[in-house]
Amino acid sequence: MEETIELLEAAQDDDGYLSTYYQIDAPHLKFRRLFESHELYCIGHLIEAAIAYKEATGSGRLLQIADKAIDCIEARFGKSEGKIDGSDGHQEIELALVRLYESTGNRKYLDLSSYFLEVRGQNPHFFAEQLEENDRLGLQQGPKPVINTVYHQAHKPVIEQDSARGHAVRLVYMAQAMAGAGRHKQDEKLIGAAKKIWENIVQKRMYITGGIGSTVRGEAFTYDYDLPNDLMYCETCAAIGLLNFSNELLKTETDSQYADIMERTLYNSIISGMALDGKHFFYVNPLEVDPQASAENPDKSHVKATRPSWFGCACCPPNLARTLPAVGGYAFTQKEDEVLLNLFIDSELAGEQAGEPYTIRQKHTVSETGQTVIAVEKASSEQLRLGIRIPYWAENPVLVVDGQETVAESSNGYTYVTVISDSMAIELTYTIAINEIEAHPLVKADKGKVALQRGPFIYCLEEQDNGIQLHLLALTGSVRPRFRSDKLLGDSVFLEAEGELQVMEDGWQGKLYRVHQKPQTIPKMLTFIPYYNWGNRSLGEMQVWVDKEDTHV
Amino acid sequence: MEETIELLEAAQDDDGYLSTYYQIDAPHLKFRRLFESHELYCIGHLIEAAIAYKEATGSGRLLQIADKAIDCIEARFGKSEGKIDGSDGHQEIELALVRLYESTGNRKYLDLSSYFLEVRGQNPHFFAEQLEENDRLGLQQGPKPVINTVYHQAHKPVIEQDSARGHAVRLVYMAQAMAGAGRHKQDEKLIGAAKKIWENIVQKRMYITGGIGSTVRGEAFTYDYDLPNDLMYCETCAAIGLLNFSNELLKTETDSQYADIMERTLYNSIISGMALDGKHFFYVNPLEVDPQASAENPDKSHVKATRPSWFGCACCPPNLARTLPAVGGYAFTQKEDEVLLNLFIDSELAGEQAGEPYTIRQKHTVSETGQTVIAVEKASSEQLRLGIRIPYWAENPVLVVDGQETVAESSNGYTYVTVISDSMAIELTYTIAINEIEAHPLVKADKGKVALQRGPFIYCLEEQDNGIQLHLLALTGSVRPRFRSDKLLGDSVFLEAEGELQVMEDGWQGKLYRVHQKPQTIPKMLTFIPYYNWGNRSLGEMQVWVDKEDTHV
Known part of the structure; x- marks a missing residue:
């Protein structure tokens, strides 16, 4: 990893610009083909990697590269004269900047994220105008690609987008950023728009596995209730995006409907993306496969009947690789006034309350019945409110708190236990429907x-x-x-x-x-x-x- | 029409070459991009038009142009040194040459058709080699298109092709020529190969409407029993090709199974291609349409929910336009020793027997029952054997010959009446299942x-x-x-x-x-x-x- 960071440090331009393709092959086109360049998309993933690296190792070395890249972007993008007033063709940096704001508390990251969200779709011709300008300046001539603004969710302002359209991964990445930025800025309109998109997905455009994207052409959503089982795309990255988008809304609003979808995506369409050997991957996660159809009907040639070991466009395998170790972060949600337990997975949460540490450990056993044993230990004398999700598929749930069967207060799909003493043993048992x-x-x-x-x-x-x-x-x-x-x-x-x-x-x-x-x-x-x-x-x-x-x- | 012929005469090169695109835009590439050029395909249609024009008007003026074009092709294609040893990327000239042989009796046309059928697939790299040669000679450089030899039915010799693969129209046009050339040359192998293809289509790869081509990608066949109703292609031209292919096999072998398919294609997937106003056309004839799917799911964007008035690639409308006036030719089949009545359509056949004329008129009325009244008049004293197809959907058929209910000899789906006297009145009634x-x-x-x-x-x-x-x-x-x-x-x-x-x-x-x-x-x-x-x-x-x-x- 340190070796890779050294390479990145050496590759980065003095002004912070970093995208080796454009640096080497087309420096005159830097930030000039945003509809397809993925320049900001890649910086977004760099930011996310840098945060993870900091959390895992304590080293801020990668974060410095990311920060310098953000300086470059801030210098080049914005409303002022001479700046590029537009956004990337593939949303990602928006959500990464929200994460970086959460990690650092530095408001400028949130503001830059908000800028990219706000500018998107304000001028639907932005991408096409970039290409025309290149042509005019003699930077790149020849036939101009046709821009499908819906594919990029750039057909209208994001706040006006009330259904899931266009490229599925782009959409959920964008919507995750809308929910996160909306929460931090207490922007109800932005949160409301994100929720509308989420409801459209889960009520009308999502496969039962949590997969999304009904067509390979544009890797995109199509229309309400159009969910063909053997033609769909259901890219692993899209399901991961829906997991993260739902997780973001759960942080915004305590409601188990979001955790239900997190669980649906994670336990089905996401982990199906990797072979049990950990070395082969699906990009496309179908609900119906006939190997003869994949081989002999070109409409289904994108549907692989076995997991290849790699892809030319290799976004999904590393996306899975970073999601699986992060599962603990989905199992629990720490809010100001409560902790939510969302997923039943052996895991541990370490938190702080009134400056004092607490830990919540869960151990999960499952056969015909399921049992989750939760041990809470805390140093503070303040009460700790723990919401435990009672999943819709758990029948006859029984909650035992410190040896006593308890009927606890429930709200929006969570059952609440208030931890008063310095330790508490909670046991939830249920049969599995x-x-x-x-x-x-x-x-x-x-x-x-x-x-x-x-x-x-x-x-x-x-x-x-x-x-x-x-x-x-x-x-x-x-x-x-x-x-x-x-x-x-x-x-x-x-x-x-x-x-x-x-x-x-x-x-x-x-x-x-x-x-x-x-x-x-x-x-x-x-x-x-x-x-x-x-x-x-x-x-x-x-x-x-x-x-x-x-x-x- | 005479005006168009004048234009063609003026456009034709001295050596007979005729393809205005290559004559004007790329003379150095004449016959050098056969995989896509359609040069011989177009001459094939010119031949067919010329025969029809001769039959309709008696004028051989168009036929002269066609004949000169064939001279050019004969001079350029063949096994001898310096000639192009290959065939067109879109079969058509093969069947047209068989028709021209039938119309003129000139064996050279049949031989040229046989040559094109035989050379096809002998060297599966032929098309690709042409492109490489162009590159080598500096005639055309740049990225070479990938040739899918199966699409062109050029992956192996036609006689070894035992299933329907590749582009549907190309396949049935080729197979029609195989059946026709096989009949005239008494080549049982060629006929057998054509029949195998036909059986594969009608037993495993044909929609109930007679439509063929299960995918838009390559407008092609896919695999046995793969017949999606909302994704298919079912091009009007392909159904017309299957009609003609079946008709060709019926000429070769008296069996009503061929007439059954002629009827199925003509009464369903072919005439559905034209609106009742005669001015709007389908290229694609689906079995299931949802206008929202056509508009919002790009996998179905080729499936139109209403007939457009024209197409950029406008093969289907004129193909329909020439097929409908030719329906009489499918209603009857004249063989050496018998006449077959295949389709129940008001129509008339004028023939000759032992140098004397005969006519067969049929008049068809249909309500809950169907009635076909057939009047035969003939001058010769020889017997005339008339086979009347009893369709599989006709229940309780009753045959009345000169007022007498008759149980006639039946064979391969045809009921035979022998006309002895100079006139005979036949009446077939049945209920319609x-x-x-x-x-x-x-x-x-x-x-x-x-x-x-x-x-x-x-x-x-x-x-x-x-x-x-x-x-x-x-x-x-x-x-x-x-x-x-x-x-x-x-x-x-x-x-x-x-x-x-x-x-x-x-x-x-x-x-x-x-x-x-x-x-x-x-x-x-x-x-x-x-x-x-x-x-x-x-x-x-x-x-x-x-x-x-x-x-x-």
């Missing part, structure tokens, strides 16, 4: 189908357990968990369900169409594995949504 | 669905008759015809069917997923219109395949 979930009737792709969910985990069928032609299967009866130790998949809970298989009669030989006959079926036990585990065995079909035959029940 | 058709279970897109077919016509639901969200409808009961005279759609037979509508309960407000509940439905009468008639009213949804609820029956 297994549910057949259906999608809104306007989701055409899921009509007549259900997905299985156990606790926070979405399940799927794989060819390895159920044979080929998964679409011929249907659920007909009850579902039960089975604890399995699999050589390739490790220890996990499979689901076994009563189902049926549509039989292909011999009469079909040589025919493509015939007069309808009632389908012939035979009973068949179906095996489901957790979605995050798919694609870890041989090449095969996978399917999340399964036909549901209600008539048999 | 209305059927719920299902697709092979491996067609994932159609699982649990049926399409309605009345006689040769496939039906569809439109939003105008059934409201929005067509996917929430299902068929539950019986179907009956209703004769309707519609202001916009003219006189046609609608179908009315007992069905149901899935109700959206209020509980869905603000939710995207929930624990599954048995769907609530209300009964609803569904109205179907003939598929060829769709898209002639206001913008709206359309759907051919409809959910089928077997449990209610």
Whole structure:
């Protein structure tokens, strides 16, 4: 790491500019092709890396580089005469600057973030005008790319954007910054706009796995309820972005709906992005895969049936790599007047209250029932208010505080325990629901189908357990968990369900169409594995949504 | 027309070369970019036009231009030293040369067609090598396009191609030439290869409308049973190509299976290509359309919900325009020893037998039953064998010959009447089946669905008759015809069917997923219109395949 930092120090221009492509290959085009240059996007990630490095090692050396780069950006961007009055084509620096403000308390970072949020979409022609100017100045000629302002969320001011449109990663990165900047500036309009976008996503444009982006073309959102299972994009980075956006809103407003989505994305569409070997990655996280379709139908060529080891555009693997060690930060939310426990993961929080330290440790065991044991220790004599999320999938939750079964006060999905003494032992037990979930009737792709969910985990069928032609299967009866130790998949809970298989009669030989006959079926036990585990065995079909035959029940 | 011919005469080079783009803009690249140049493709269409012009007017003036162009091609292409040993990137001239051989009896045309068929795919690198040579000679430099040889059916010799791959129009044009050249040369291998391709299409890769091409990317076939209804291409030209390919095989082998497909394509995917006003056209003929999807999901931007008035690449409208007046040629097939009546369309055939003329007139009336009255008159004293196709959708057919109900000899789907006297009156009556058709279970897109077919016509639901969200409808009961005279759609037979509508309960407000509940439905009468008639009213949804609820029956 120190070696990399040295390289960055050496590469950075005196004025703080840092983007080796432009420094070496096209210095005359610095900040002049913002629609695609990713110059500020990369500085945004540099800022985030610098904060993490500081937190992990105490060293501010990377932060100095980031700070110098920000000086350069501040000198070049803004409303004053001679400055560039516009933003990057790929949002990221906005959220990074909010983080840096939180880390340093220096208001100038928040102001710069706000500037980039405010300037976006004010002049929808900004990117195109840059290219025209380059042409006029003879800096770059030739055919000008067509700018799709919606793709960049630059079609109108961010505060007026009330649905999720354009490139999915860009949108959630931007919305996260809106929520964060809005919170720090107590800007209700900005927070309100961020919430509108969030509601549009989770109520109308999100896959059951927490994946987002219904099309590969533009890696983008499409329209309400348009959620095709085999054509979608569901980029790992987009799910991570939705996790962070939800986390930001949770900081703004205590409501477990945000933690529900954090959990949905993290436990499904995010961790599915990495193979169990930790060395292979999905960029695209589909809900239905047929290897033949991926190979022979070019509309599905972006849908990989196994995880490649790397990508030309390698944003997702490192994004996952930085998210997983940061999971503790999602498990707890520290607010001024309360601490929230959001996710049930072995973890520990160290905080300060009235200048005195406290720690909260949680230990999570799960089989057919789940148990979370929480130990709080604190030095201050002040009360500590701990909100524990009772997830929507936890049945018959029982809270035991210092050995006493307790019915605690609940609000917005959190149950509150007030820690008065210097230590407290809290135990939450619950049974884990297994549910057949259906999608809104306007989701055409899921009509007549259900997905299985156990606790926070979405399940799927794989060819390895159920044979080929998964679409011929249907659920007909009850579902039960089975604890399995699999050589390739490790220890996990499979689901076994009563189902049926549509039989292909011999009469079909040589025919493509015939007069309808009632389908012939035979009973068949179906095996489901957790979605995050798919694609870890041989090449095969996978399917999340399964036909549901209600008539048999 | 004479004016256009004059222009062509003036434009043609002395050596017969004719392609104004290359003559004016890139003479150094004549016949040097065959993968995309369409030079021979255009001459192919010129040949076909010239034959039609000769037949219609008796004038051979256009044929002279075509013949001079063929001289040029013969001089430039072939196995000898210094000649180009390859074929065009878009097949067409092969079938046109077969037609010209049939029209003139001049064997050289058949030989040139055979040459192009034989050379194709012998050297799969031919197209790429042309580009490399241009580069080497300094004729055209820069990045070389990547050649997809499968797209051009140039990946292996045509005789070894046993499935329908690549660009759909190119494939059926090539296969039509294979069948035609094979027949004239009595080349059983070539005929066998053509038949294998045909069987692969109609048994595994053809939509119920007769449309072909499952993807817009490469306007191509994909793989067996992959027939998505809302992503497909189903270009009008491709259906016309399948009509002509089937017609060619029918000439080779008397079997009504070929006429069945001619009828399926013509009555559905072909005539759907033109609006009832005769002035607007589909390039792409989908089986399911949602105008919002076409507008807001770029994967479906090629699927138009209404017929535009023209296209940048305007092959389909004139292809339709030349096919419709030629329908009489598909209704009858004249063979050496028999005449086949394939399609029930008011039409007349004038032929010759033993040097004496004969005429066959058919008059077709249709309501709930169909009646075809056939009048044969002939001058020769020889017997005339007339095969009348009994379509698979005709129920209880009754044949009356000169007033006598007759059970005639049948073979391969044709019922034979031998005309002995100088005139004969034949009457065929039948009831027209209305059927719920299902697709092979491996067609994932159609699982649990049926399409309605009345006689040769496939039906569809439109939003105008059934409201929005067509996917929430299902068929539950019986179907009956209703004769309707519609202001916009003219006189046609609608179908009315007992069905149901899935109700959206209020509980869905603000939710995207929930624990599954048995769907609530209300009964609803569904109205179907003939598929060829769709898209002639206001913008709206359309759907051919409809959910089928077997449990209610």
